[in-house]
Structures are given as C-alpha cells and as structure tokens.
Amino acid sequence: MEEGEEGEDYLFKIVIIGDSAVGKSNLLSRYARDEFNINSKATIGVEFQTQSVDIDGKEVKAQIWDTAGQERFRAVTSAYYRGAVGALIVYDISRRTTFDSVSRWLQELSTHSDTTIARMLVGNKCDLENIREVSVEDGKSLAEAEELFFIETSALDSTNVQKAFEIVIRDIYNNIS
Ligand code: GDP
Ligand code: MG
Secondary structure (H helix, E strand, C coil), X not given: CXXXXXXXXXXXEEEEECCCCCXXXXXXXXXXXXXXXXXXXXXXXXXXXXXXXXXXCEXXXXXXXXXXXXXHHCCCCXXXXXXXXXXXXXXXXXXXXXXXXXXXXXXXXXXXXXXXXXXXXXXXXXXXHHHCCCCHHHHHHHHHHHCCEEEECCCCCCXXXXXHHHHHHHHHHHHHC
C-alpha cells in the first residue's frame, strides 16, 4: 500500500485467484464497470482495474488484479502477487472441482504473500442454485477452518459483488489505520 501526495489517499493491491472459468474476470468487470460478459474470452488481457471507494471520508483506491487467463497454464507469476494486501479466492458453486482447488490456491497465495493479507473466499455463480455442487455450509466451514471471510456472489445478477470487494477493502483499511 502507498500513501498519496496529500497523505489521505490509499492504494491497495488486491488479487483475484481461482480456477479457470469460475468468474474472476466477470466479478471484476461487474464491480469496476457494472458489466458482464457471457463469452469469457472477451475479458482476457485486462491486467488490473482501479476502483475508488470512500471510507470514513478518505479516498481509498483499490487496484484489483485479474489473472487474464494465466491460471489455465498454471503459471500465475510471483509478480502477480507482489505487494498484494488483499485476495479473493474464487470457486464456482456449480463445479465441485473448483472448490477442491481452493486449498491449492491458498497454498500458492501463502508462499507469495504476507500472512496479514486480507482473504475472502468467494463462492461465485450463486444464481445457478439448480445445479449447485457445493453447499453454503461447505463454503462456510472451509472459510472458518482457514480463517477467511466468506461470501457467495453472482457476477451475472450482481448479488454481493460490491459487498465482497468492499469487505476486503475495509478490512485492509481497518488494519492499517
Ligand atoms: P475466469 O476464467 O475465472 O475469469 O471466468 P470468467 O469471468 O471468464 O467467466 C467464465 C464463464 O462463466 C463465462 O462464460 C461467464 O459468463 C460465466 N460466469 C461468470 N460469472 C458468472 C455468474 O455469476 N453466474 C453465471 N451463471 N455465470 C457466470
Ligand atoms: Mg479471466
């Protein structure tokens, strides 16, 4: 994190990780631009987006990084994690394998980041209730065991997207102020 020239601005780097196609890019585009893409390929290439949030009258800038598809080749680089103070670890509630991968992502995160990093477990695609493969309880208990925040979201219908990012941003802010 860095302080701006006025001594009032904060810049927080936040990374989004998780298996391919869980909705990472769409969570970011929904949050930063209120956009959703049915075709996932449309979002490849975005490096990060910056979103300003007002907290207690202070301007906080969240610089949110997207893997831009790197995770497909199992090559999310250490540069991606460098300086991150927050992380969203995303799985797809309709695909159990993506939930099973969470521990691997947590492992990778811990080797590349500080222990104080704010971490949120995100069960995305909660609009797909009819084909759910991961219960809310399973998400909650993993989050409790690993001491993560937990939320279910839908980038498609916007459920909890803003909340997911803002809980992380506020936690980072609270820990430094
Ligand atoms: P990424 O590989 O993790 O970045 O995933 P994308 O954001 O590219 O999304 C992968 C696919 O899932 C795309 O076809 C999206 O339209 C779809 N998707 C993303 N979020 C949601 C969601 O909340 N609900 C549903 N039903 N589909 C979603
Ligand atoms: Mg993506």
